[in-house]
Amino acid sequence: MWRTLDEIPDDLGPTAVTIGNFDGVHRGHRAVVARSRAVADREALPLVAVTFDPHPMAVLRPDHAPSVLTPVPWRAELLGAIGVDEVLALPFDRAMAAWTPEEFVRRVLVERLHARAVVVGANFRFGARAAGDTAALVDLGREQPADRRFTAEGVVLDGGPQVWSSTYVRTCLAAGDVAGATEALGRPPAVRGPVVQGDQRGRELGYPTANVEVGPDVAVAADGVYAGRMRVLGGPAGTSRPDDPAGFPVAVSVGTNPTFAGERSRRVEAYVIGRTDLSLYGAEVEVDLSHHLRGMAAFDSVDELLVQMSQDVEQARVLLGG
Numbered sequence: 001m002w003r004t005l006d007e008i009p010d011d012l013g014p015t016a017v018t019i020g021n022f023d024g025v026h027r028g029h030r031a032v033v034a035r036s037r038a039v040a041d042r043e044a045l046p047l048v049a050v051t052f053d054p055h056p057m058a059v060l061r062p063d064h065a066p067s068v069l070t071p072v073p074w075r076a077e078l079l080g081a082i083g084v085d086e087v088l089a090l091p092f093d094r095a096m097a098a099w100t101p102e103e104f105v106r107r108v109l110v111e112r113l114h115a116r117a118v119v120v121g122a123n124f125r126f127g128a129r130a131a132g133d134t135a136a137l138v139d140l141g142r143e144q145p146a147d148r149r150f151t152a153e154g155v156v157l158d159g160g161p162q163v164w165s166s167t168y169v170r171t172c173l174a175a176g177d178v179a180g181a182t183e184a185l186g187r188p189p190a191v192r193g194p195v196v197q198g199d200q201r202g203r204e205l206g207y208p209t210a211n212v213e214v215g216p217d218v219a220v221a222a223d224g225v226y227a228g229r230m231r232v233l234g235g236p237a238g239t240s241r242p243d244d245p246a247g248f249p250v251a252v253s254v255g256t257n258p259t260f261a262g263e264r265s266r267r268v269e270a271y272v273i274g275r276t277d278l279s280l281y282g283a284e285v286e287v288d289l290s291h292h293l294r295g296m297a298a299f300d301s302v303d304e305l306l307v308q309m310s311q312d313v314e315q316a317r318v319l320l321g322g
């Protein structure tokens, strides 16, 4: 992945380019990338995906900054898995926001990426005050001198009644609607992060939970209890690994543990069903949330919480086919 224009190798040959935020790499993004890949193959060009970090809205309207579905390294991994050869994650700032569409095309597409074919989602806008659209991109490509000319196209997305969008996924997550998010993403929503220490209470309750640290700007499903899977992506020597490549079956609590006083921070805690022997501190994990079981509750006693937790775990086990 290239993090700045300067990191692009000077000897880079001609390329095909797709541009977008690609946050979530949802079904709409995948349709755009599939079309880009086809164009790149037709022209025998490598495919570069250009994205922005942070999200332009976080710079232009910080109070309206969208939460992040997939931080850039993970986004790049997902893009790589669907046929993108290189990712350029441009550091978006006020100076870049002021570039006109012509300037963006010249500085990024022409001078650095040597674009011959550009594919974007039909609603893509770029340049200062979002002045550039697909038609402008087509014209700018055509107007270049012959050795710098590129084609451009906007892919019209047909998601049926619901056009897939990152905003739609965020709305689903905020409502705890992991089924809706799964439909739009084409995979269950997930968080990634390291397993950190909690209050060491889980093991006393009989349900040790791996506390997954997620960044403050990351979109997490609404507070509640979920069933899902946990994959171990890496970790120190001695880290437990699931036998099943699909990961460990987990019951997950998202929230502030309101039964216990004095806790404020929001946590994602995953209990691996039926195990108490795991070693996960320091591991990098991915937790998928495939089923919403219930909302978060403040119980009057720990015993009442434990009765409910055992029901949750049983329900999760059945839903996950265990």
Ligand SMILES: Cc1cc2nc3c(=O)[nH]c(=O)nc-3n(C[C@H](O)[C@H](O)[C@H](O)COP(=O)(O)O)c2cc1C
Residues within 6 Å of the ligand: 198, 199, 200, 201, 202, 203, 205, 207, 208, 209, 210, 211, 225, 251, 252, 253, 256, 257, 258, 259, 260, 269, 270, 271, 295, 296, 297, 298, 299, 305, 309, 312, 313
């Ligand atoms: C399946 C499941 C359901 C949970 N439901 C609730 C709940 O409704 N209310 C609550 O306060 N805590 C709930 N918890 C969180 C427990 O309070 C938490 O796991 C426990 O305090 C251990 O915290 P620790 O990992 O920091 O030691 C739940 C945890 C799990 C695994």
Ligand SMILES: Nc1ncnc2c1ncn2[C@@H]1O[C@H](COP(=O)(O)OP(=O)(O)O)[C@@H](O)[C@H]1O
Residues within 6 Å of the ligand: 195, 196, 197, 198, 199, 200, 201, 202, 203, 204, 207, 208, 209, 210, 211, 270, 271, 272, 273, 274, 275, 276, 277, 278, 279, 280, 281
């Ligand atoms: N079934 C399990 N699910 C999750 N973590 C487990 C499990 N069995 C053992 N562990 C280990 O126990 C830790 C969680 O124990 P817990 O008492 O809840 O401590 P903490 O409050 O620090 O999360 C996990 O980080 C992991 O290393």
